[in-house]
Amino acid sequence: MKAYWIAHVDVSDPEQYQQYTQRAPAAFAAFGGKLLARGGRSEAVEGRVTPQRSVVIEFESYERALACYRSDEYQQACAFRQGVARAEVIIVEGV
Numbered sequence: 001m002k003a004y005w006i007a008h009v010d011v012s013d014p015e016q017y018q019q020y021t022q023r024a025p026a027a028f029a030a031f032g033g034k035l036l037a038r039g040g041r042s043e044a045v046e047g048r049v050t051p052q053r054s055v056v057i058e059f060e061s062y063e064r065a066l067a068c069y070r071s072d073e074y075q076q077a078c079a080f081r082q083g084v085a086r087a088e089v090i091i092v093e094g095v
Helices: 014-030 062-070 072-078
Strands: 003-011 034-038 053-059 085-093
Touching: 003 062, 014 034, 014 062, 014 072, 053 062, 062 072, 062 085
Parallel strands: none
Antiparallel strands: 003 053, 003 085, 034 053
């Protein structure tokens, strides 16, 4: 069963955040992740205020999605996001 990362991100330093966005896709690819949405237009029609960026990444399984997040490669990329963006990331199993 597929799984999805769903992330909402507000960026305070776009230039530094690029260090993260240049590195993270390699980790996603290493675990078979497929970017379905990354940035682009969005509108909160219910609930919280629209974040600056919304990201959806598809993985072949819940286990692969978790393994990617916990991997050294992703955590190294993630270090570039710390302090320059506030992120909410959930991993959800598909139906």
